[in-house]
Amino acid sequence: MSAENPKVMEKEIQKPLSPGRFTDMLYELLGNKRIRYSVYAALVITALVIPSFADNYVLEVFTNAYFYIILCLGLNIVVGYAGLLDLGYAAFFAVGAYTTGILTSQFGFNFWLTIPFSILFSVIAGVIIGGPTLRLRSDYLAIVTLGFGEITRIAARNLEITGGASGLIGIDRPMLFGMRLYQIHHFYFLFFVLVILAIFISHRLYNSRLGRAWEYIREDEDAAEAMGIDRVRYKLYAYVMGAVFGGVAGSFFAVKMTAISPQTFLFTQSAMILLAVVLGGMGKIQGVIVGALLLVFFPEIFRGIGDMRMLVFGIVLLIIMVFRPQGIWPTRRS
Amino acid sequence: MAILDVRNLTLRFGGLTAINNLSFAIEDNSITALIGPNGAGKTSAFNCLTGFYKANEGEILFCGKNLMRKRPFKITESGMARTFQNLRLFKNKTVLENVMSGMHCRCSAGIISSILRLPAQRAEEKKTREFSEECLEFVGILDQKDRLAQNLPYGDQRRLEWARALATQPKLLLLDEPGAGLNYDEKKELIDLIKRIRRELGITILLIEHDMGLVMNVSEKIIVIDYGQMIAEGTADEIKNNPRVIEAYLGKDEEEAV
Numbered sequence: 001m002s003a004e005n006p007k008v009m010e011k012e013i014q015k016p017l018s019p020g021r022f023t024d025m026l027y028e029l030l031g032n033k034r035i036r037y038s039v040y041a042a043l044v045i046t047a048l049v050i051p052s053f054a055d056n057y058v059l060e061v062f063t064n065a066y067f068y069i070i071l072c073l074g075l076n077i078v079v080g081y082a083g084l085l086d087l088g089y090a091a092f093f094a095v096g097a098y099t100t101g102i103l104t105s106q107f108g109f110n111f112w113l114t115i116p117f118s119i120l121f122s123v124i125a126g127v128i129i130g131g132p133t134l135r136l137r138s139d140y141l142a143i144v145t146l147g148f149g150e151i152t153r154i155a156a157r158n159l160e161i162t163g164g165a166s167g168l169i170g171i172d173r174p175m176l177f178g179m180r181l182y183q184i185h186h187f188y189f190l191f192f193v194l195v196i197l198a199i200f201i202s203h204r205l206y207n208s209r210l211g212r213a214w215e216y217i218r219e220d221e222d223a224a225e226a227m228g229i230d231r232v233r234y235k236l237y238a239y240v241m242g243a244v245f246g247g248v249a250g251s252f253f254a255v256k257m258t259a260i261s262p263q264t265f266l267f268t269q270s271a272m273i274l275l276a277v278v279l280g281g282m283g284k285i286q287g288v289i290v291g292a293l294l295l296v297f298f299p300e301i302f303r304g305i306g307d308m309r310m311l312v313f314g315i316v317l318l319i320i321m322v323f324r325p326q327g328i329w330p331t332r333r334s
Numbered sequence: 335m336a337i338l339d340v341r342n343l344t345l346r347f348g349g350l351t352a353i354n355n356l357s358f359a360i361e362d363n364s365i366t367a368l369i370g371p372n373g374a375g376k377t378s379a380f381n382c383l384t385g386f387y388k389a390n391e392g393e394i395l396f397c398g399k400n401l402m403r404k405r406p407f408k409i410t411e412s413g414m415a416r417t418f419q420n421l422r423l424f425k426n427k428t429v430l431e432n433v434m435s436g437m438h439c440r441c442s443a444g445i446i447s448s449i450l451r452l453p454a455q456r457a458e459e460k461k462t463r464e465f466s467e468e469c470l471e472f473v474g475i476l477d478q479k480d481r482l483a484q485n486l487p488y489g490d491q492r493r494l495e496w497a498r499a500l501a502t503q504p505k506l507l508l509l510d511e512p513g514a515g516l517n518y519d520e521k522k523e524l525i526d527l528i529k530r531i532r533r534e535l536g537i538t539i540l541l542i543e544h545d546m547g548l549v550m551n552v553s554e555k556i557i558v559i560d561y562g563q564m565i566a567e568g569t570a571d572e573i574k575n576n577p578r579v580i581e582a583y584l585g586k587d588e589e590e591a592v
Contacts (some may be wrong), residue, residue: 208455222386227435
């Protein structure tokens with residue numbers, strides 16, 4: 001056995017393209033600032049030229065992917081940075097969508113003016129869900145957030161102002177610089193700008209006093225508190241930031257679809273967003289984006305095999321989680 | 335003048351009284367040791383002082399302010415820092431990031447200024463980094479600053495915890511068994527470090543320790559507790575010869591007991 005051991009070890013080291021080795025190479029490559037910025041620039045340029053040759057279907061899929069990236073980055077602040085489980089994230093997205101829907105269709109607001117309200121109501125929703133629950137441990141928190149998601153959806157189905165089960169229809173298209181946004185490539189660019197903004201904000205928050213506070217809390221709550229960090233307050237901040245991302249994404253979703261209904265905000269929606277975050281790599285912006293893209297593109301690419309695709313998707317997810325539980329592109333742990 | 339004045343502190347867990355009417359005072363700029371047999375309530379007392387346990391009765395006056403029923407982060411903010419008996423580092427963060435956690439309560443940047451990187455926030459971040467590096471240099475592990483905390487040898491993890499506590503810029507530092515798990519040389523360095531913290535930084539120190547050699551060496555005053563009550567208080571020599579202390583540690587003489 002002792003004679004064989006070194007051989008086995010050598011094999012381990014030389015494993016040609018294991019995912020771990022692949023990401024190591026990727027890190028090394030992206031560790032170089034020049035290469036990193038060139039890669040990012042190339043990606044941005046690609047995203048900008050896609051509408052010039054792609055058809056409406058492809059643009060629709062990409063726009064949808066961008067939308068999910070924003071939601072995933074928002075949930076990532078809660079789950080990835082602060083380490084709080086949230087199974088009702090769709091509720092915040094619903095709050096934003098309904099705020100915009102109601103204010104434009106029933107009160108005649110300009111779309112852009114509804115965004116501050118959308119942010120305000122998301123913050124309120126974040127505080128309502130966060131305030132009383134943040135003293136709970138993670139598993140209880142999961143149940144409460146799950147309940148909150150369902151309450152929001154059921155309330156929307158039963159209230160008059162939200163249009164009941166049929167929802168709101170005929171939400172006005174927004175105007176931008178005197179131009180009415182209605183074509184898919186308009187929304188493609190709109191959501192692309194939002195993605196850049198979401199990445200920017202996530203990045204800045206992560207590399208600040210707040211981002212560090214969230215990570216200390218995730219690592220060891222008591223030690224964080226002993227170092228002078230008000231854990232309840234910073235957990236609340238995480239919820240509120242996540243809620244704002246969700247709310248704003250919801251507002252834009254409402255004007256893109258022009259119709260929203262409670263069916264859009266089912267529990268599966270929350271579960272899918274959470275799935276993308278965990279799959280991609282919690283707490284890592286690039287990872288979360290990869291997770292969101294996979295979530296949207298996979299079912300589209302395999303549309304040919306019909307309903308089987310969700311089965312295949314499930315199996316692929318399972319395989320990834322078994323062999324790479326930390327996610328596809330996790331935060332670096334050297 | 336007393337920096338910390340504890341009066342009639344009582345802590346009960348159901349029917350068990352962990353701390354019973356404990357009163358003591360810590361002089362400004364002194365080094366005091368809190369000793370006692372296992373289970374005497376030393377760490378419970380620390381946890382009451384730092385807000386992790388809520389004492390049932392009594393008063394904790396720190397720099398003249400009452401700290402009873404304050405949350406731990408508030409107490410740290412007011413200038414009392416602690417270390418833990420079993421290390422509580424942020425294991426997956428780098429050494430520098432660990433120390434930077436201590437500076438959190440001395441900064442104020444919020445969501446907006448962090449997103450926009452306003453000049454005040456940038457200045458604060460720079461100060462945080464620099465001061466944290468100074469703390470690491472003080473305890474002697476600045477060269478390790480980019481390693482993950484969990485990859486440090488045990489002795490250095492201890493130092494990291496002290497650096498992290500120093501980064502909160504405390505007036506009073508509570509060390510819970512700082513010598514636990516250290517070898518002879520490391521303990522000698524620890525003694526030196528404790529003295530330097532007081533001399534160079536002007537920080538008052540209260541420590542729990544089982545190593546009597548270390549306790550006798552560094553502390554000017556020793557407080558002995560047993561069953562949650564203070565049984566003796568004084569200098570090393572006074573404590574050594576106090577019959578109640580000897581009894582608490584070694585038990586009563588059998589003849590006397592009968």
